[in-house]
Amino acid sequence: MKFRNSSPPLAYGDFPWVFAGALATTLPHAGHQPLWVTAMAASLFLWAFLRWQKQAAPPVRWLLVALVVAVCGAVLLQYRTLFGRDAGVALLVLFSALKLLELKTRRDAVAAVTLGYFLLLTHYFDAQGIPTAIGLLVAATLLTATLIRIHGGPLLKPLPTLRFAAVLMVQAVPFMLVLYLLFPRISGPLWGLPQDAHAGRSGLSDQMAPGSIANLAMSGEIAFRVRFPGRPPERNRLYWRGPVLDSYDGKNWRALPPMGGAPQLTFRSPALAYESTVEPHGRRWLLALDAPGALPSNFGLSSTLTATIREPLIQRQRFSLSAHLEYAFNVEEDQRVRERNLQLPARTNPQARALAESWRQALPDPAQRIDKALALFANGGFAYTLTPPLLGEQPMDDFLFSTKRGFCEHFASAFVFLMRASGIPARVVTGYQGGELNPVDKFLVVRQSDAHAWAEVWLAEKGWVRVDPTAVVSPERIGEGITAALPEGEPLPAAIQLRSDWLRDVRFRWEAMNNAWNQYVLGYNTERQRDLLSRMGFPDADWRNLAALLAAACATLFILVAAWAVLQRPRRDPVQRLWDIALHRLRRSGVNSAPWETPNHLLNRVEAELPQWAPAFTEVVSAYLDARYGPGPADLNRLRAAVARLPRWRTL
Amino acid sequence: MLNVKMPRLKAADSPFDPILSAASSVILGKEHEIRLALACLLGGGHLLIEDLPGVGKTTLAHTLARLLGLKFSRIQFTSDLLPADITGVSIYDRNQADFRFLPGPIFSQLILADEINRATPKTQSALLEAMEEGQVTVEGETRPLPDPFFVIATQNPSHQIGTFPLPESQLDRFLMRIELGYPARNAERALLAAGSRREAADTLTALIDAAEIPGLQQQVAAVYASDAILDYVYALIQGTRHTGEFRHGLSPRAGLGLLAAARAWAWLAGRDRVLPDDVQAIFPFVARHRLIASHSGALPRAEDIDAFLRSIAIP
Structure with a gap:
């Protein structure tokens, strides 16, 4: 089988994951975009779902092309452009639904997930509060779990896969904090929110x-x-x-x-x-x-x-x-x-x-x-x-x-x-x-x-x-x-007409939390950053210093994580280690091995893709198979010698 | 398919090579299936062939019986077949003034149980019990079956009317399940040119003595499976239990079957050790009929099994 040219087919059980990821990233937009976009995306989702359920093949290519053209045309009609904030988001949402329709191989799924990660960001156009942040975290975890799942990951039931994704998210927190605190802040809204973004807000008038x-x-x-x-x-x-x-x-x-x-x-x-x-x-x-x-x-x-x-x-x-x-x-x-x-x-x-x-x-x-x-x-x-x-x-x-x-x-x-x-x-x-x-x-x-x-x-x-x-x-x-x-019975919004104590208390806490979020997370601007840095002992940090600091912090974190990983690594037996070295050298020369691939299978591919390495690698495989699968004690010297004969770098 | 080119895996000539080539000359273009059938026999298991009528199931059984010198009997399963028709009955012998046991067709070395899904479950289970126990109990007396004892059961795809598909618990008793499928273009052309192969099978002579087979089976059982191979088989079994792709995982019996089949596969290639390639080669045929895909409630597709193998790392 060829791996470079064709991506492996997506397992039947992986589809719902990709669906869930796409749904989690597109659904929150439903309230902000024109009704037809929502309706169109929903029907595409439904179509893709039915196709999955019936195990039918993806629609023929010309139909897909026609759909893409139709989607672009509709967006163009609505917004007079394909770019820009709203048109872009609508296009992404629809493409995300379209991608589900032609889901077939793992590569399609990866594309759908990548689209999902990108769509996540666009939700900040509409809201930046705590619920949005939590929702996006959940969606990001789901997308990560989908990636794990479609790559065979720990190959477990849904819960452990989600747990694995959650662990990854938690591990990313230190990097997130460093980037958030140290990345040079841009004053003004990051996405160039248009002037009318808040036009509908209530308030006094003149x-x-x-x-x-x-x-x-x-x-x-x-x-x-x-x-x-x-x-x-x-x-x-x-x-x-x-x-x-x-x-x-x-x-x-x-x-x-x-x-x-x-x-x-x-x-x-x-x-x-x-x-x-x-x-x-x-x-x-x-x-x-x-x-x-x-x-x-x-x-x-x-x-x-x-x-x-x-x-x-x-x-x-x-x-x-x-x-x-x-x-x-x-x-x-x-x-x-x-x-x-x-x-x-x-x-x-x-x-x-x-x-x-x-x-x-x-x-x-x-x-x-x-x-x-x-x-x-x-x-x-x-x-x-x-x-x-x-x-x-x-x-x-x-x-x-x-x-x-x-x-x-x-x-x-x-x-x-x-x-x-x-x-x-x-x-x-x-x-x-x-x-x-x-x-x-x-x-x-x-x-x-x-x-x-x-x-x-x-x-x-x-x-x-x-x-x-x-x-x-x-x-x-x-x-x-x-x-x-106001006399009892006069209409007032529920939010302020709280007469029960515990509800009042809940509201106070929620608003205090929101306020803290606004003050410290959303309100973290250039000034606050400078303030924080000077308190940490870096007065007058300009963006160059910031970048240097950022790089240094990331490098430190990375070294810590790497050191931890090295310490945690289980001691591998010498046969496996030598084999890993051989695989590593192959990888450098462009032949990747999959975890399920047998040495002989790999050897077949080396003969096809890297023929000049074949003689040396044949000996490696033979020695490895003897050492690992043969009866009797492993002949480490033979394997070591064989691995040593593999070229270190790509040979042309 | 994950399979590696055969020459790469072959270490030495095996005593079965002539049998393989002789059989291939009769059953055209089905070398892989013949090899699987032989591996099944050498692994001490029974074989289930599932396919449409007329693709050569019976011919395959005939050919193997001939080449291996096995005493062959064929039982055509029908809806009115009774257990006693298989195991045999005791009849009263007037001369000796006693009951005499007339052994049924099961007292052979290679049984072709044709269209097993046409018989009632009661009759099916009589055969399956015999397969499992290696002995038959008739009227209170236990009689051992011959050694070697090898059952090839055939089954038509079970959506045909008037069939009793084997329940999962009984499918588990077959070491392997294979499909023959239509011959490839060249093979079918040759078949059309040469005529029916059934007569060709009748002209074959035994290439080994059936008495040697138990010894060979012992050789197969002695093929070395390293810890790494045991880990791999374990990982595969565990995988079927935890992916969620399947309703339930493989049984411990299936795990033993995987190992036995892999040993036989290695032995057929003339090797004294099992390689991961052997496990991958036999896995679809040992595992597939024992699994139920969660999404369809039916036999997993061959691609599903392939994808599953790709999801388990070789330790």
Whole structure:
């Protein structure tokens, strides 16, 4: 039989392994790719499975070629290209299914497995969390087990084969760690994730329509995580500032282009340092704690005190920030800014205007008007709810005088409306309020459900002062969080509406684990690497030093493993050792021997493939067979002499 | 196939070489199968030939009986064959006023049990017990069978109507199972030219004396099998038990059979020792009928056995 040209046929029992491997690597893509790709791959899988079950031959070549062409054509139609991220993944998935269809020899199986290993990587396009990593580890183990299986490996039942693969995976861990820690990090997303990768993420926007924040509050997704060095401040002081909305058109609040110079801040309390890890939201704001202290140079502070970065946040990022909880902001304010914050659309909400006008005339001191408005909210029969009734053409009038039920955005916008109508510059501030301390890792977790809107009014000699009308209506919202504030039975996402203790505990642990993963594994960037290296005694490592270090570490590991292997090697008997030397020399000259191959079989091949070695090898085989299989003591000298006569290197 | 060219493995002429060539001149193009049949005989086992009618099963049995000088009898198995038709009966002898045993056809040296799967299981087991025990018990009296005693059973592929396929436990009693298959092109041309081979078989004369065979069988049993060979046979048996390719592994009896057949194979090549090549050469014929492929529930395909051999390293 020839081995160089034809690969041995795949044993019947090996097919399910290859199937399982292909399924494990393609199935997770089902949720991300167009439906037709999934359907097509599924039907190809089914076809291949039936073919295996019936022990039928692979489809004829022209049909396979036609299928390949069809697949490429369909992908081209869908994506307008065969390359690039999504098209590439779809193509790989379909080819993986097609390969199963023509599975026949071991080489086909190896190709399918290799494709699987490659497909594994592509899953990181879609998710990089702990479940993905675990899933991929399992899939990689399965693929490795398949490789072991199709090569005859330990030739055991499935469980020992899987165990063998798992042992291999564990043995690879030291190398993985070394590569992970020392491989030069590339800043920016490794796979050039397109800008829109996170476009769908929820978060604040730069305008507020009725219901927009209430919608956000339905999401238990994490917005950012904060770590204070000591105890975090009281909940009711945690106002995380997002966009400030200063224009009202009768329906929506919008942010206007900035006006006026840099904000003037006077801090009245010491700086409070903290570290914030912000989930990607596709916007530029940082959601800093009011009021932000000194910011690093690449951050900006808008005239409305919103901290921003240069580029939209499309990746989870960690920022070191500081805040001063007591502050005075723009005591001297630009005249134009003050006027802008008094603007109201004409001829709307007459009742509310009339009320505000009556306050302006009765109460000369603006502070009194503020108190009056807050008192209205406190005593006017207002209720806090996530499901407020719909408002009509005159939303402020409707809300203030008839429905009286609303969410923070209703209270904030009604308050600002009343203030403006009564002649006090006021604006809506959106952001997040509060957060939940995870007792496991002491991170303060701020979710989308903590999204909030409050008001800011400008008073002479005091500057912009924060007023939160929601705190008056529902003190629990600010003191304890949204879960406590809402009446029982209001819809809230399951993730935050946990009233049972142990479930809460499980969630805290899971989130702490995720956070650790984000912080230490996904967040392991150039800086952290440099940090780690300098702590290990390699300061200022550039990529050249890194590469050298990497090589050195790998070499050390390799030597350790090799030494261990040598020590572990069972003592072989001298006949076997001499024979192994002979096989080794043959291998160097291009004739590989298989473990099942008899010496005579090998000799046949040597005669055919390496005829000039045949005479010398004939003697080796003869001496070896005598020593190993013959009666009487082994004639080692004869074998040694015969092996010594084998050329050491390839002879031409 | 894994087989190595024969000349390479041949160390010296064996006493059976003339028998082999004589038989090959009658049964054309089936030298390998003849050699296997002889190895089976020398290994002290029985042979099962499974194939379509008319491919030369009976001729093969005839030829071997002639060449080896064995007393031959042929039992055509039919559905109404009774155990006594095989073993013999006692009849009352009026002259001696006593029962006299009339030995059945089984009291021969080479039995051709033709189409064994046509008989009922009861009759089949009468033959198989005799094969196993080397003796027959009729009406309370145990009678030894002649030595050598060699059964060649033939079986048509069992999907034909009205057959009783041998159960696995009984298949295990045959040392080897071979298929003859259609002759190769040249052989079939020669066959067409020369006419039926049955008459040719009748003209053969014995090349050895049947009485020598037990001695030869002892020589075969003395062929040296080194520790490495024992390890290899063990690895093969273990392999069949643990791959998952087969429903269950080979029995210890099969392991002994492998070794015996490998010894005979080596002896036929004139060697005094067993080589791994011998084990590989006989393995498919000793092992295949004793195994059931897990995936099909039927006899493993020849390729499966081949792939299995490739998966076991030679120690």
